[in-house]
Amino acid sequence: MTVILHADADAFFASVEQRDDPTLRGRPMVVAHEVVACASYEARALGVHAGMPVGQLRHRWPEVVVTGYRTEAYEEASAALFALFGRFSPLVEPGSMEEAFVDVTGRDRGDPAGCAAALRAAARDDIGLPVSVGVGRTKLMAKLASRRAKPDGIVVVDPAREAWLRPRLPLDDLWGVGPRTVEKLTAAGLLVVRDLETLAEGDLQAFGVTTALARRLVSIAAGTDDATVRPRGPRGSVGATRSMPSTRSRSAVEALLDEQVQRALERLADDPRVPRRLEVVVRFDDGVHAAERGLLPRPTRVVDEVQAHARVLLARSGWEHDGRGVTMTGVSIPLPKA
16 A cells, blocks of 8 residues: 655744744744744634734734744755655655655555654654654545644554544645635535545536646546656756735835745755746735736846846836735746756
């Protein structure tokens, strides 16, 4: 039987700060730059959440400690986590900088829970970070299990438990099923996975579900959903985004965009590829996104040159004349194939 772990570091940014500064341990604290990016579990217990403006946080919970970003520290911790995952299996599929699927089939010695416990212990001992682990036969089950394992725990979904659980899963709890799709499914009277068992892809498409998602939902209902862990190949792009309180200040928006360009280029590290294209994304205060893409004037990884073109694309988005405030800027830099 396939055995997949979904390993996810708890409150990653906050945990790195608490690891590196003993005075923060056990205290409510957040990592923030004008808005909260990550709250420790002690802060979450008070009601603090990501996206909350720092001014609001300080007014309501003055006892919460606020730290700034330390990008280098988080990237070093991420690299250490993935090196650790690689010790347990060469089949590691990243989900983000602090989480991954790890296929330990045949490497768990018939003890999936013990394998998960060993990974968690190594993460704590070698890296100093708490990691929650879900174990399942498919990536969906492993991911759902890790959600329920948080914080700092293990949940194993064995075949017997999966057989009981799968048909009862609420559709709005499925990884990758967004609110709009849930609305369409609910309107059709489809609430849990069991409700999908007699439906074909075409039936779901008739309710407004995309072809790809319809195929996935049918496979989930049949228990044949994705169990393939795909190791990371050469990355196709680098990028960075950051949120902020709603603003219409050109200097604030451009400064934040410049920072994201620099962060994205730093993530190239020793990758020899030279960017040729750039995408700039803006999020408005009503949640709507605008994106502009274009060729760089010349292939380059010189920060000033990429920042200058990012500002050109930013202006092309028309945000200054839009009337809405900006709550996020970001860049994505596609990379040519190696």
